[in-house]
């Protein structure tokens with residue numbers, strides 16, 4: 001599990017070490033210089049564009065970010081093939097700028113031509129002295145001209161963004177904001193024309209992101225790599241800031257000995273954590289103990305959603321799947337999945353709503369959803385409903401909520417559906433608002449409904465009470481019709497298998513939901529192999545992915 005530390009938690013952890021004279025900045029700067037040297041050397045030796053040359057450091061699909069994570073690395077600087085390369089430092093007033101200056105001094109001593117642009121009249125004094133002593137060029141704030149910065153950056157091999165780190169407050173102020181805005185424009189123009197553009201390393205965090213909440217309140221220079229010190233910061237995991245962090249790597253500066261957050265609020269689940277959520281059947285298990293998933297999905301208009309939910313549930317190892325609906329839907333499900341049962345009966349989880357439009361056009365499916373929701377919320381007698389069980393509430397079912405939900409109910413909207421849900425709750429928001437601040441709105445929905453909220457996107461956010469998971473394993477190819485239906489079925493299976501545990505401890509729900517997102521993303525990546533993928537392919541890849549995750 002990757003646990004992010006907020007700015008305050010980082011400061012609390014650093015304080016005793018700094019008080020004891022631990023050279024944290026020296027370690028940070030060495031790690032930074034070592035990373036910059038290695039990146040530039042690799043870029044030079046491969047002889048193509050920086051992004052392609054560093055493909056080994058990127059995801060299997062070659063896409064830098066969002067928020068891809070590499071294991072911690074020890075500090076230390078070695079001289080290498082970067083001799084004569086050009087580095088530009090963007091240096092702010094605080095210690096983040098200090099890191100960049102000391103790293104720049106190492107780079108200058110390694111034979112790089114280093115230019116530092118100071119955006120403040122007073123910057124880290126020792127760092128500045130070190131850079132000057134190492135022969136680096138320094139452009140003071142009073143001499144700063146935006147076109148010159150743009151020109152020098154465009155001609156550089158590597159840029160260290162040290163404008164601001166965990167001390168950041170709000171959007172970048174002048175002159176940093178103006179410089180970064182001009183650099184973003186220059187980068188876009190270079191991309192459009194195929195002109196070269198340097199490799200950008202963010203020092204600790206891309207300057208200008210919301211370190212604790214993942215917001216992007218103003219201009220930010222997108223990084224190819226973020227070297228972050230001591231521990232992840234929430235903004236490196238959460239969207240939209242995660243999209244500008246590139247490949248995220250933690251430099252171990254020795255904070256490990258310090259106390260981290262007691263209850264980390266932002267997490268990224270890894271494969272081993274997903275494996276721990278799965279319930280592996282034992283010799284005493286039978287189909288009912290493994291969990292029955294009840295599915296109310298698909299209508300005459302959208303029958304495929306029922307088929308795909310069933311596929312996700314069956315292929316991820318449900319003890320049994322019960323699919324309820326009109327025969328046009330159930331017949332299709334049975335054709336593809338003859339193991340599905342279409343008669344009513346007890347279930348350990350519900351998947352409600354995929355392929356059911358919110359226009360009331362299928363009264364039968366609406367009635368089944370309302371009945372199941374009554375079971376989930378416990379408003380109807382257990383004798384009638386079969387008892388309270390966890391549920392996945394998707395698509396049309398999200399428009400049928402009449403009661404506050406328990407945490408064992410998982411809402412699975414995409415941005416447009418979350419906007420609709422929040423408008424129904426009296427908030428004036430549209431899809432663009434949700435995309436700009438997905439974490440804020442997912443948290444608002446969690447508070448307003450009581451449910452666990454799984455907001456789908458390039459980085460999927462899962463919000464339970466007091467915890468947010470941010471998962472980024474899905475390839476962009478997974479943004480395809482029906483993929484969400486497969487996820488709903490898969491999550492239904494995981495919830496059914498852990499129903500007793502989830503009922504005993506509802507806070508487990510977000511963890512189960514995050515595990516489903518990990519497996520779904522991995523299945524998408526396996527089925528895609530770097531190319532297009534269909535929702536059916538994703539479902540078909542689930543058994544292999546689950547076996548692989550369990551074998552590790």
Ligand SMILES: NC(=O)C1=CN([C@@H]2O[C@H](COP(=O)(O)OP(=O)(O)OC[C@H]3O[C@@H](n4cnc5c(N)ncnc54)[C@H](OP(=O)(O)O)[C@@H]3O)[C@@H](O)[C@H]2O)[C@H](O)CC1
Pocket residue numbers: 010014024025026028092093094095096097099163164165166167168169170171172173176203204205208229230253255
């Ligand atoms: N975690 C570790 O182990 C280590 C981290 N280190 C580095 O130190 C920074 C944190 O340094 P700090 O000096 O506390 O803060 P920053 O450098 O991030 O920023 C403070 C200055 O930035 C100005 N600021 C704040 N917001 C903005 C903004 N929106 N636009 C422009 N300027 C901004 C702020 O000015 P104020 O007037 O607001 O006070 C400060 O001047 C951490 O990120 C690491 O890089 C150490 O090296 C030790 C190891």
Ligand SMILES: [K+]
Pocket residue numbers: 096161162163164165202203204205206207
């Ligand atoms: K920075």
